[in-house]
Amino acid sequence: MERKVVFPQKLLPYLLLAPQIAITLVFFFWPAGQAIWMSTLLQDPFGFSVQFVGLENFQAVLQDPAYLSTMQRTFLFSFGVTALSMIPALLLAVMADRVVRGATAYKTILVVPYAIAPAVAGALWLFLFQPSIGTIAYPLRLIGIDWNPRIDGTDAMIVVLIASAWKQIGYNFLFFLAGLQSIPKSLIEAAAIDGAREIRRFWTIVFPLLSPTTFFLLIVNLTYAFFDTFGVIHAVTQGGPGKSTEVLIYKAWYDGLIAQDLGRSSAQAVILMFIVIGLTVIQFRYIERKVHY
Amino acid sequence: MAEVSLSRVRKVYPGGVEAVKDIDIAIPDGALCVLVGPSGCGKSTLLRMIAGLETITEGDCRIGAGRVNDLDPSDRDIAMVFQNYALYPHMTVYDNMAYGLRNRGTPKDEIEARVQEAARILEISPFLDRKPRALSGGQRQRVAMGRAIVRKPQVFLFDEPLSNLDAKLRIQMRVEIKKLQRALGVTSVYVTHDQLEAMTLADILVVMSKGHVEQQGSPLDLYEKPASTFVASFIGAPPMNLIPVGAGENGPQAPGLTGGRGLAVPAGGATLGVRPEHMIVATGPVPDDALGITFPVSAVEAVGAETFVYGPIGGTGQEIIARLPGKALLAPGTPVSVAAAAEHLHLFATDTGKRLGP
Numbered sequence: 001m002e003r004k005v006v007f008p009q010k011l012l013p014y015l016l017l018a019p020q021i022a023i024t025l026v027f028f029f030w031p032a033g034q035a036i037w038m039s040t041l042l043q044d045p046f047g048f049s050v051q052f053v054g055l056e057n058f059q060a061v062l063q064d065p066a067y068l069s070t071m072q073r074t075f076l077f078s079f080g081v082t083a084l085s086m087i088p089a090l091l092l093a094v095m096a097d098r099v100v101r102g103a104t105a106y107k108t109i110l111v112v113p114y115a116i117a118p119a120v121a122g123a124l125w126l127f128l129f130q131p132s133i134g135t136i137a138y139p140l141r142l143i144g145i146d147w148n149p150r151i152d153g154t155d156a157m158i159v160v161l162i163a164s165a166w167k168q169i170g171y172n173f174l175f176f177l178a179g180l181q182s183i184p185k186s187l188i189e190a191a192a193i194d195g196a197r198e199i200r201r202f203w204t205i206v207f208p209l210l211s212p213t214t215f216f217l218l219i220v221n222l223t224y225a226f227f228d229t230f231g232v233i234h235a236v237t238q239g240g241p242g243k244s245t246e247v248l249i250y251k252a253w254y255d256g257l258i259a260q261d262l263g264r265s266s267a268q269a270v271i272l273m274f275i276v277i278g279l280t281v282i283q284f285r286y287i288e289r290k291v292h293y
Numbered sequence: 294m295a296e297v298s299l300s301r302v303r304k305v306y307p308g309g310v311e312a313v314k315d316i317d318i319a320i321p322d323g324a325l326c327v328l329v330g331p332s333g334c335g336k337s338t339l340l341r342m343i344a345g346l347e348t349i350t351e352g353d354c355r356i357g358a359g360r361v362n363d364l365d366p367s368d369r370d371i372a373m374v375f376q377n378y379a380l381y382p383h384m385t386v387y388d389n390m391a392y393g394l395r396n397r398g399t400p401k402d403e404i405e406a407r408v409q410e411a412a413r414i415l416e417i418s419p420f421l422d423r424k425p426r427a428l429s430g431g432q433r434q435r436v437a438m439g440r441a442i443v444r445k446p447q448v449f450l451f452d453e454p455l456s457n458l459d460a461k462l463r464i465q466m467r468v469e470i471k472k473l474q475r476a477l478g479v480t481s482v483y484v485t486h487d488q489l490e491a492m493t494l495a496d497i498l499v500v501m502s503k504g505h506v507e508q509q510g511s512p513l514d515l516y517e518k519p520a521s522t523f524v525a526s527f528i529g530a531p532p533m534n535l536i537p538v539g540a541g542e543n544g545p546q547a548p549g550l551t552g553g554r555g556l557a558v559p560a561g562g563a564t565l566g567v568r569p570e571h572m573i574v575a576t577g578p579v580p581d582d583a584l585g586i587t588f589p590v591s592a593v594e595a596v597g598a599e600t601f602v603y604g605p606i607g608g609t610g611q612e613i614i615a616r617l618p619g620k621a622l623l624a625p626g627t628p629v630s631v632a633a634a635a636e637h638l639h640l641f642a643t644d645t646g647k648r649l650g651p
Binding site: 192197 | 345393
């Protein structure tokens with residue numbers, strides 16, 4: 001039985017919630033509403049006339065081969081970032097879980113990248129891969145790998161992938177570590193006595209028991225890669241060379257604010273909104289029900 | 294099947310805490326050895342050292358002929374039942390039991406046969422498809438047992454396996470564990486803090502205190518000839534009465550005490566021990582070699598089959614307990630005289646607590 005907390009006053013709960021509701025309304029609902037409204041409008045380049053066009057913007061966007069290839073690229077990029085940030089994070093967490101001395105210092109250092117602003121993280125990796133003097137690019141060139149994110153689309157993509165993933169490792173690391181530490185030690189010991197060696201123990205006991213954490217992080221990282229990597233991409237490649245590192249969020253920004261096509265940009269924003277709603281629904285549904293043991 | 298032997302085993306934790314001090318225990322093939330003692334006495338540490346979950350600082354641990362000090366737990370051919378059962382929550386009961394066999398590459402049909410057999414013995418066949426969280430405490434306990442027996446290991450290790458069960462279930466499982474262990478004939482080491490559990494299960498009882506062995510032997514030996522006041526007060530419930538006595542001309546001397554001739558109390562005094570259940574109400578004169586105690590009754594607990602009588606002895610304020618058969622009609626405040634026969638008297642040194650005499 002759930003016990004209900006009953007406030008004697010009717011007004012108080014609303015007052016307590018008011019600041020949060022106000023923020024949500026002003027910064028989330030209002031812009032979202034505006035985006036939806038604008039996605040149904042067609043503006044002339046000089047802003048003199050506005051015409052209601054219904055779903056035509058969506059139709060145009062979804063039939064645009066450039067948009068579809070950006071979407072494909074975005075999915076590749078997002079899953080790439082997710083894998084590249086989660087796998088090393090899990091590895092580090094497993095290592096850190098075994099450290100006894102100096103564990104706190106170790107953890108702190110590993111979490112630091114999360115506190116770095118996206119643009120700064122991007123700039124950092126931009127320097128490292130800077131073709132002529134970059135700390136990584138230079139030795140690579142010496143051994144014959146001509147790494148140039150300025151002109152090669154794939155090279156550029158790898159740089160933004162690494163930069164975006166690197167920033168997220170600390171966050172994933174923390175969650176994985178907490179997940180690992182919540183697994184009862186006696187289970188690991190029981191498995192050891194049951195004849196499972198370290199690697200087998202990991203795959204048959206530890207990893208399955210971590211699955212709620214893993215699934216949670218999967219969704220969080222996908223969301224991050226979809227929406228929060230704008231800063232990194234903007235700092236490192238501006239979506240280029242060509243359009244080779246342009247992801248959906250970058251294209252929406254570019255089409256609206258640089259190309260000044262507000263209607264189509266808004267339509268893209270609305271599509272992104274549905275993607276994030278979809279991810280959130282999956283997260284709530286499945287984390288609550290499916291991924292349990 | 295194998296004997297287990299520990300010789301001069303020590304465990305020192307980094308930082309210098311000595312959890313286990315110089316322990317020698319030899320458990321013959323098929324015997325059930327119970328390690329008992331208060332919490333913090335090192336009994337669980339010792340068990341975990343046999344399991345390979347704790348390193349052995351010094352000494353040898355042997356299972357069968359081989360020294361296992363440096364073997365991984367998985368190579369020691371042991372099975373362990375944990376206090377919290379440590380069932381794998383994401384696996385079904387069947388998979389929980391099959392896990393250890395699969396790790397060792399047992400053929401599938403043999404796994405099937407062994408799991409079914411263990412499930413039948415433990416009466417958990419209907420639950421094989423369930424996850425542990427859908428089981429009651431007693432059922433989980435059985436699964437944990439099942440996981441141990443399917444492997445047919447050389448040694449069973451039990452780490453307080455019954456302490457999470459309610460009193461009734463605990464007694465029932467205690468009997469079953471004993472029967473199962475007998476039937477399978479697997480050498481076992483069992484850790485508990487419950488002296489009754491220890492007494493009823495053990496072939497060899499090892500009483501531990503502060504990291505060392507106080508006494509080991511058959512449960513009845515320990516009951517009849519406790520080697521120290523620690524063992525005397527730990528084994529038996531209610532515990533043995535321990536009364537400080539001085540050396541008199543003809544035996545022990547203390548207020549309220551008579552008789553006891555023949556007990557060689559050293560000049561500096563000693564501790565006299567007598568079990569509550571060895572006292573009877575004295576109706577006539579007490580023989581010289583028996584012990585007579587007269588004390589005012591302060592409380593009476595009648596539980597039907599027997600009656601516990603409490604009272605302070607002669608001015609010292611020390612309370613003693615007499616466990617009298619049947620319904621002893623005594624009223625609080627009235628004095629009572631009880632007597633214990635000579636063969637039921639124990640004498641311990643005051644300073645070391647060690648047993649004096651035979």
